[in-house]
Amino acid sequence: MPTSLFRAVCVIALALASLHATATPAIEVLGEDFSFPNKVEGLPAKLSDFKGLEINTFVTNDGVKLSYWEAGQGRPLIFIPGWSANGAEYINVIYLLSEHYRVYVLDPRNQGFSQRVEHGTRISRFAMDLKEFSDRLGLQSADYCGWSMGASVLWSYIDLFGTRNIHKVVFVDEPISIYSHADWSEQERSEAGGMTTAPERMIAAFTAGVPTNRLIVDMTAMERYTAKDSPYFVNSEAFANAFVKNDPEYLAMVLFDHATNDWRDVIRHKIDVPTAIFTGEYSNNLPSQRWMQSAIPGAKLFVYSKADQGDHFLMFKNPVKFAADLHGFLADDPI
Template identity: 30%
Template sequence: MASNRPQDHRSGNVRTSDGVELAYDQHGESSKPSIIFLPGWCQTALQWRKQYEDLGQHFHVTTYDYRGHGSSEKTNRGYRIARFAADLNDILVRLNLNDVTLVGHSMGCSVMWSFWDIFVTERHRIKSLILVDQTSCMLPRPGWSEEQAKEIGTLFTQQSLDEFAIALQSDARATMSQFVPAMFTDKAAKEDVAWTLERNLMIDSKSAATLLLDHVKNDWRDVLETINVPTLVVGATGSFCPMSALDYLVAHIPGARLVAIEKEEGGSHFMFWESPEKFNALVRRFIGTGEVST
């Protein structure tokens, strides 16, 4: 794929407060508005390459690999959302980033919500949030009706979660070979799906399962109402994450707005990959003017 990568490119490592090396990349001039892209579960920073090659011309873009993912250090500790939130805080502080728009995809939203919940004194660094295709609670709570679970957009039962985690540790490639294609529309290029699969398999299966179990058990509903920065929620009509989950976010985050990308336009869980022009234009408008229409 031809690259429009800006010449102003920097890469390096940030050492976290518990001693793990995280690989990061920055694109664009440091004087421009700052964006940090946070990938989803088992994904790497390169999943955002269609964003930083374009948006790096307009913004100062930072991407990084979570611990155990991609080019970051492989470690046997810290595979929980709270620790990933602490790692995000280390990135912000060590790189001295301010007035940042955080863009989180899927599990990346949970990392953002955990950061917002725990690192209250560092919230001043955050200018705005873009939440991409993630429900605030993935596992029904005891006593919930089917209607409550549907409204909030839960994606697992305890049984299906346990079965998925066991299968992942038994045969990660076979399990992910079924899971990854479900994140794309049927129009996605086979080589893109295959590339994504290989990136997802860069984390060892035990760590991936540990992280998934922690990710799914969290309930972020009480955090939503505390968010007091401009927030854009992005969904897709062709995603397994139901629109009801995103409607719930908008109803409970003060002032939040929602845009959905249609399936026919590449609106999958990976809409930023299948429909990058539309997604990138949406990000540019939201950060620049507050407009959210597609």
């Protein structure tokens, strides 16, 4: 074996060994077990029933310590949570999909167990964090799934770094532009998914509970969040709330940048890998998700009915269906 190749193999082996050596069982990080409020067939009754779940960390090039959840074996599948969300909320999704994939959920900066910082609170930096995370894992190809703001992080990632390392990509119920411009036609607003005419007032409503109305911001997603009408959702929310304490002041920092980005050019011109889009009949994002499907060649659209919990939180309220549909899309590789 040539010396240069031997050295490369050694470096890779050491890196993999280092990753394995720093793996930390989730129950050790959390410091205690957790019993889920609802017993659901096919899912853990307690955290300790989920063998192999880990919570690990890495440090970005601007000095921020980010946490990530991982479990399973197989092709890598990376989830990027939405605004204020974290890996704990994905507990059911991770469990179901870890049968087929090595599943990762990256806690964004200022969310979950990741560090609270005042710098880098913009979507482009979150995309860089995702790039560094993928590089840290040494991934040459992976499947990526972004929910809510996580979809915007993926659009920024694709805008900055392209799709070379993306095998398949999935977007779950995110407006292409949250801010609805005053000079847009109703068709443009519908296609972009514009849900607020005043980003500052949207931020106040989301982070401080300031009263608003539908002329200012569409609160459908928040209303559906309060409908604890799924035992899966009650379990994952109870688990997240028991261990994760978000700080509204830090959560608010990214929202203005997030709300005022318009990703239609990325969707029209830069997505050239197999794509799936998930939305539902309860979601006011449905028209924009249909537009996105029309703009991305070959994109597949999954529209969940109201009976299937088809709202902004569909992957958490109906994780069994979501995991099955997602696996079907990811496993469907043409020969």
